[in-house]
Amino acid sequence: MVDTFVIxxxxxxxxxxxxxxGVTYMVLxxxxxxxxxxxxxxxxxxxPYGILQPVADAVKLMIKEDIxxxxxxxxxxxxxxxxxxxxxLIVYAVIPFGSEVSLFGRQVTLxxxxxxxxxxxxxxxxxxxxxxxxxxxxxxNSKYPLLASLxxxxxxxxxxxAVTLTLVSVVVMAGSLSMVQIVNxxxxxxxxxxxxxxxxxxxxxxxxxxxxxxxxxxLPEAEQELTGGFHTEYSGMRFxxxxxxxxxxxxxxxxxxxxxxxxxxxxxxxxxxxFGFLYYVPSWAWFLLKSFVFLYLFIWIRATxxxxxxxQLMNLGWKVLIPIAIANLVVTGIVxxxxx
Amino acid sequence: MGEAIAFYIIAGFILIFAVxxxxxxxxxxxxxxxxxxxxxxxxxxxxxxxxxxxxxxxxVYAGGIVVLYLFVVMLVNLKRPxxxxxxxxRRTTLGFALSAAMLLEIGVIAxxxxxxxxxxxxxxxxxxxxxxxxxxxxxxxxxxxxxxxxSMLLLVAMIGAIVLAKREL
Amino acid sequence: MITPTHYMLLSAAxxxxxxxxxxxxxxIIIIFMSIELILNxxxxxxxxxxxxxxxxxxxxxxxxxxxxxxxxxxxxxxxILAFFRNKETVNIDEMNLMRW
Numbered sequence: 001m002v003d004t005f006v007i008x009x010x011x012x013x014x015x016x017x018x019x020x021x022g023v024t025y026m027v028l029x030x031x032x033x034x035x036x037x038x039x040x041x042x043x044x045x046x047x048p049y050g051i052l053q054p055v056a057d058a059v060k061l062m063i064k065e066d067i068x069x070x071x072x073x074x075x076x077x078x079x080x081x082x083x084x085x086x087x088x089l090i091v092y093a094v095i096p097f098g099s100e101v102s103l104f105g106r107q108v109t110l111x112x113x114x115x116x117x118x119x120x121x122x123x124x125x126x127x128x129x130x131x132x133x134x135x136x137x138x139x140x141n142s143k144y145p146l147l148a149s150l151x152x153x154x155x156x157x158x159x160x161x162a163v164t165l166t167l168v169s170v171v172v173m174a175g176s177l178s179m180v181q182i183v184n185x186x187x188x189x190x191x192x193x194x195x196x197x198x199x200x201x202x203x204x205x206x207x208x209x210x211x212x213x214x215x216x217x218x219l220p221e222a223e224q225e226l227t228g229g230f231h232t233e234y235s236g237m238r239f240x241x242x243x244x245x246x247x248x249x250x251x252x253x254x255x256x257x258x259x260x261x262x263x264x265x266x267x268x269x270x271x272x273x274x275f276g277f278l279y280y281v282p283s284w285a286w287f288l289l290k291s292f293v294f295l296y297l298f299i300w301i302r303a304t305x306x307x308x309x310x311x312q313l314m315n316l317g318w319k320v321l322i323p324i325a326i327a328n329l330v331v332t333g334i335v336x337x338x339x340x
Numbered sequence: 341m342g343e344a345i346a347f348y349i350i351a352g353f354i355l356i357f358a359v360x361x362x363x364x365x366x367x368x369x370x371x372x373x374x375x376x377x378x379x380x381x382x383x384x385x386x387x388x389x390x391x392x393x394x395x396x397x398x399x400v401y402a403g404g405i406v407v408l409y410l411f412v413v414m415l416v417n418l419k420r421p422x423x424x425x426x427x428x429x430r431r432t433t434l435g436f437a438l439s440a441a442m443l444l445e446i447g448v449i450a451x452x453x454x455x456x457x458x459x460x461x462x463x464x465x466x467x468x469x470x471x472x473x474x475x476x477x478x479x480x481x482x483x484x485x486x487x488x489x490x491s492m493l494l495l496v497a498m499i500g501a502i503v504l505a506k507r508e509l
Numbered sequence: 510m511i512t513p514t515h516y517m518l519l520s521a522a523x524x525x526x527x528x529x530x531x532x533x534x535x536x537i538i539i540i541f542m543s544i545e546l547i548l549n550x551x552x553x554x555x556x557x558x559x560x561x562x563x564x565x566x567x568x569x570x571x572x573x574x575x576x577x578x579x580x581x582x583x584x585x586x587x588x589i590l591a592f593f594r595n596k597e598t599v600n601i602d603e604m605n606l607m608r609w
Binding site: 358359362377389392404405406408412416440449474482486490496498501 | 511522525526545565581591599
Binding site: 073075076079115116117120121123124125127128130131134135138146150153157160177 | 471
């Protein structure tokens with residue numbers, strides 16, 4: 001009873017709350033880091049160094065008036081933010097945050113579940129998230145959101161192909177689709193997959209930026225051209241849901257990249273006797289540290305790089321990333337067959 | 341017991357959303373109901389122990405094919421309602437009658453199977469365990485040629501779609 | 510106790526809903542969606558029997574059906590778009606250029 005219901009439910013509650021709190025603080029982190037990159041201070045008013053800014057933002061968004069445009073499709077207009085938020089959250093079901101820990105005399109695994117199609121689950125749930133964006137643009141009955149949502153969905157679908165093809169080569173390396181097994185495979189091979197699959201790592205990183213609509217691929221919400229993108233007509237809490245979904249997706253991408261390429265909860269040089277002392281740091285701490293590095297990298301890239309043009313974006317996706325991904329997969333397969 | 345409850349809930353939702361797909365006035369609503377319907381079908385597959393197929397259903401159907409439909413519905417933005425004109429020769433009642441007859445026919449066959457269940461076949465053991473591994477093993481051994489043909493079919497369909505949809509080549 | 514018959518009946522009902530959609534609706538996009546429902550009904554049957562016989566071949570065929578559905582959707586929607594550019598309609602009753 002405790003093992004089948006109580007512990008999973010507790011884990012779900014903890015993971016969802018931690019995610020939402022993490023997401024709100026991601027917003028603060030992003031504003032701070034970009035401010036520092038531009039020699040500004042960023043939010044400083046609410047609490048010391050603006051540490052309570054997310055609370056103020058949340059209160060503001062919740063008490064704002066929630067407007068539905070008159071000619072909008074009310075049903076879809078309400079459903080769209082929910083559709084984009086839910087996939088961003090349910091992905092966390094398969095992400096392993098750490099290995100086992102013993103709590104109150106009970107061995108607890110630090111992931112909600114480990115299904116044997118975990119990686120495919122992540123990809124497929126992410127692919128369902130596109131609907132939120134398309135429907136938001138369509139339901140708003142307004143031209144900028146419609147243009148933005150067409151751009152966004154075309155971008156997401158194109159880069160999804162490249163990312164999925166790249167992930168296959170990681171699966172070939174690990175021999176399993178389960179996230180936990182992929183980490184274990186890195187433990188057994190004594191090396192993180194980032195060193196065995198550097199090309200795949202770069203491709204997934206670029207694809208992940210595009211999948212989360214982050215700069216330099218943030219065309220769907222280009223303020224200068226589209227007045228904010230597919231959520232132009234949204235206000236209040238429904239706008240906040242889109243915003244939170246975007247940041248939750250960023251955390252998903254960084255967690256997945258960490259799991260697949262940086263050994264998840266493993267310390268550097270896993271399973272090497274000389275570096276055994278690294279295991280004194282708890283596994284979840286390694287995971288959080290590595291994910292944080294990626295989140296910081298995302299913000300850093302946004303502060304550094306200018307935005308792509310739309311045709312450049314499509315060319316990059318279809319004519320560069322996908323061919324490289326296929327070549328990488330073929331080479332991986334050949335090497336794997338020859339060496340094993 | 342749990343299996344029965346799960347089946348009836350999932351089956352009920354599948355049928356409800358299928359009816360909504362067919363009866364929805366606006367094509368966009370129809371597409372949304374279709375996605376939800378496919379997600380429930382995926383849940384049914386998962387409950388049948390076909391988790392790989394369930395995920396493929398979500399990935400390919402819900403995340404790929406239906407997005408195409410949504411795109412086309414948005415591109416085909418009509419100034420007049422799409423069902424404004426009805427062919428006078430159309431026989432809608434006949435359509436309902438034919439469908440009902442077919443349901444009856446399949447139902448009879450199914451209930452015949454219920455009365456006289458087929459003997460259970462011995463399971464063919466694959467050299468691998470796990471649903472994904474088993475499906476993969478079959479795809480790349482016994483069904484390799486159909487698999488390759490399917491990939492050729494997809495390639496041809498892709499080229500065909502480009503040729504059809506492009507304004508000028 | 511859920512037997513394959515239950516799955517067959519579910520599949521038959523879904524199939525019939527799809528057939529009704531094909532026969533009754535005039536919007537060709539909705540007709541295509543009804544065809545997808547029909548294909549799904551077939552898949553449910555295949556997977557149910559694959560589970561009953563403890564043999565993954567049914568799932569393999571379901572995967573082939575999904576591939577065919579993808580091909581069908583791509584070509585079909587291409588035809589719809591090409592037709593829409595010429596006649597500004599998706600009503601199947603107005604698609605009668607080949608009738609005479």
